[in-house]
Amino acid sequence: xxxxxxxxxxxxxxxxxxxxxxxxxxxxxxxxxxxxxxxxxxxxxxxxxxxxxxxxxxxxxxxxxxxxxxxxxxxxxxxxxxxxxxxxxxxxxxxxxxxxxxxxxxxxxxxxxxxxxxxxxxxxxxxxxxxxxxxxxxxxxxxxxxxxxxxxxxxxxxxxxxxxxxxxxxxxxxxxxxxxxxxxxxxxxxxxxxxxxxxxxxxxxxxxxxxxxxxxxxxxxxxxxxxxxxxxxxxxxxxxxxxxxxxxxxxxxxxxxxxxxxxxxxxxxxxxxxxxxxxxxxxxxxxxxxxxxxxxxxxxxxxxxxxx
Numbered sequence: 001x002x003x004x005x006x007x008x009x010x011x012x013x014x015x016x017x018x019x020x021x022x023x024x025x026x027x028x029x030x031x032x033x034x035x036x037x038x039x040x041x042x043x044x045x046x047x048x049x050x051x052x053x054x055x056x057x058x059x060x061x062x063x064x065x066x067x068x069x070x071x072x073x074x075x076x077x078x079x080x081x082x083x084x085x086x087x088x089x090x091x092x093x094x095x096x097x098x099x100x101x102x103x104x105x106x107x108x109x110x111x112x113x114x115x116x117x118x119x120x121x122x123x124x125x126x127x128x129x130x131x132x133x134x135x136x137x138x139x140x141x142x143x144x145x146x147x148x149x150x151x152x153x154x155x156x157x158x159x160x161x162x163x164x165x166x167x168x169x170x171x172x173x174x175x176x177x178x179x180x181x182x183x184x185x186x187x188x189x190x191x192x193x194x195x196x197x198x199x200x201x202x203x204x205x206x207x208x209x210x211x212x213x214x215x216x217x218x219x220x221x222x223x224x225x226x227x228x229x230x231x232x233x234x235x236x237x238x239x240x241x242x243x244x245x246x247x248x249x250x251x252x253x254x255x256x257x258x259x260x261x262x263x264x265x266x267x268x269x270x271x272x273x274x275x276x277x278x279x280x281x282x283x284x285x286x287x288x289x290x291x292x293x294x295x296x297x298x299x300x301x302x303x304x305x306x307x308x
Contacts, residue, residue: 014041014112018057019092023110026050031107034158036168039114042158046107053099054092060118060134062111062174063090064149071104074138083139087146091137091182098136109149111174121175124227132184144177160276165216166244169232194238199224203235211251212272217243251275252288259293260300266293 014020014035020043024030027050033043039059044066069084076099084106092098094114115130122130153170157163195203206223207215220243221231235243251273258269270281285293 012038017059017112019054019061022052022054026052032158034167036171040117041112043110047102048105050102055097056095058094059112059114060094061092064109064145066107068104068106072106073101075099081138088139089142089145091134093134093136096136111171113175121172124229134183160280161214195234200238207247207250211254212274215247259297
């Protein structure tokens with residue numbers, strides 16, 4: 001199927017995209033959503049006993065079923081297509097037409113993106129625009145997408161500001177996989193080397209100076225004049241972990257040292273080191289150090305008083 005160059009909307013929000021709007025107007029329940037860029041974002045929906053249809057939405061939609069879907073039917077003329085189930089994927093290109101009947105319960109993840117996002121990623125990865133097209137797919141088995149959605153995407157706290165880098169990376173990886181698997185794009189190039197030592201030192205200093213800010217892949221990549229895609233892969237090659245994991249670890253280590261100061265509240269510490277709130281900070285701290293911030297602060301205080 002050839003790519004559509006129809007512009008769906010001049011608005012940037014995913015809530016203005018046709019597939020999203022149709023679901024919002026139906027019986028479907030929106031559980032969470034996240035804007036990742038212009039006309040680019042994620043949403044988790046559930047639905048039951050409903051009917052929806054889409055006519056050339058002007059944007060692409062990847063759908064991965066999480067639960068149910070067994071009684072969902074896609075109508076194509078007089079033909080009734082069945083086969084929905086957890087783990088199945090559907091790909092609805094910008095110029096597709098579809099008519100859906102939902103008899104039982106289902107829940108699913110939607111990834112919304114347009115041709116501009118495809119070209120942006122293609123330029124970053126392959127230094128050329130994408131000249132292929134995305135096919136109309138209904139209930140296809142794709143173990144990579146299923147595993148990625150269920151084990152990675154659904155386990156990222158979408159609402160937390162510090163997780164937006166990870167969420168954006170996840171969306172990009174899904175699109176690149178679609179282009180490679182179904183769009184005829186070249187496979188992802190192998191990493192041939194990491195960042196230069198001077199670049200590594202600069203990034204270490206820059207991240208340390210901005211631990212309290214919302215550091216994104218795009219922001220860090222711009223600092224060293226690399227595309228976000230190549231930066232992420234070269235960073236991992238150099239630091240043996242993703243930018244997101246490195247930044248989170250540095251924030252936690254800095255908080256670990258600062259928490260001994262009893263005159264600083266935990267909420268101020270959380271905000272000062274880039275965590276969305278005290279609850280998120282507490283969970284991340286306990287996962288890393290096997291104790292809550294309050295438990296660690298009390299232990300430090302007890303040790304000081306015992307020493308005296």
